[in-house]
Amino acid sequence: MEITTQHYLVLGVILxxxxxxxxxxxxxxxxxxxxxxxxxxxxxxxxLAFARVNLLPAGKSIVVIVMGxxxxxxxxxxxxxxxAHRRSGSTLIDDFSLLKG
Amino acid sequence: xxxxxxxxxxxxxxxxTAVITRMRPFxxxxxxxxxxxxxxxLCAMLSAPLVAILHLIVSISLIAAFILVAxxxxxxxxxxxxxxxxxxxxxxxxAGYLVIVLVLAIIRSPITETxxxxxSFESPVRSAIALMNEYAMPFAALGFLILTSVxxxxxxxxxxxxxxxx
Numbered sequence: 585m586e587i588t589t590q591h592y593l594v595l596g597v598i599l600x601x602x603x604x605x606x607x608x609x610x611x612x613x614x615x616x617x618x619x620x621x622x623x624x625x626x627x628x629x630x631x632l633a634f635a636r637v638n639l640l641p642a643g644k645s646i647v648v649i650v651m652g653x654x655x656x657x658x659x660x661x662x663x664x665x666x667x668a669h670r671r672s673g674s675t676l677i678d679d680f681s682l683l684k685g
Numbered sequence: 686x687x688x689x690x691x692x693x694x695x696x697x698x699x700x701x702t703a704v705i706t707r708m709r710p711f712x713x714x715x716x717x718x719x720x721x722x723x724x725x726x727l728c729a730m731l732s733a734p735l736v737a738i739l740h741l742i743v744s745i746s747l748i749a750a751f752i753l754v755a756x757x758x759x760x761x762x763x764x765x766x767x768x769x770x771x772x773x774x775x776x777x778x779x780a781g782y783l784v785i786v787l788v789l790a791i792i793r794s795p796i797t798e799t800x801x802x803x804x805s806f807e808s809p810v811r812s813a814i815a816l817m818n819e820y821a822m823p824f825a826a827l828g829f830l831i832l833t834s835v836x837x838x839x840x841x842x843x844x845x846x847x848x849x850x851x
Contacts, residue, residue, distance in 0.1 A: 587730075663842055
């Protein structure tokens with residue numbers, strides 16, 4: 585039995601769904617940030633799986649660029665968490681309702 | 686190979702579930718490290734050892750930053766004694782297993798020198814050539830994004846009390 589692209593796609597979808605569930609249901613900003621990072625990282629898996637099938641380097645180049653985007657997103661997110669904690673002493677999302685309509 | 690895939694996939698799903706179900710952020714960060722490690726192995730299994738190494742380096746720096754922030758916010762390391770739970774021992778054992786598998790996968794993976802016709806990311810030289818030629822535009826855009834993020838972080842973490850201290 586061979587490992588096919590479908591194996592990696594199903595795994596990528598499961599990991600993306602777990603990250604989405606964490607991003608929606610958790611209240612701690614840090615865990616939400618980690619969940620978003622998990623979603624982005626699972627997309628790397630899908631890119632690499634398709635790159636292996638099509639024998640194109642474009643998938644791997646996109647993976648390198650997405651890795652940079654993950655770093656940027658998480659760095660700014662961590663700075664936001666620290667800033668929010670400094671201002672209000674809390675990292676719970678429910679404590680921030682400035683833009684609530 | 687398929688057995689290894691299922692083992693690594695199970696570890697990655699289990700660690701991802703632990704990240705979103707643990708109550709303490711510091712524990713979630715530890716499980717996130719295991720998740721990133723398993724993803725690096727999956728990258729190596731997809732015939733991309735260089736991407737696996739890059740992912741490992743990136744994830745180590747991210748986990749270090751997360752651990753620092755989690756320790757700062759939750760006050761861990763202030764003299765309180767921690768008990769090793771069964772889940773932490775299990776996670777540490779899984780991480781050790783994944784490290785051994787990753788090292789073996791990278792050592793045994795043939796990083797062949799492909800001809801210069803076409804593009805390949807299988808060696809650092811080919812990666813540099815591809816990023817500086819064919820993918821120069823997104824690579825430059827990424828550098829601009831990183832610069833912008835550094836400026837944003839500097840602005841966000843600017844302490845208003847610094848002026849008063851001066």
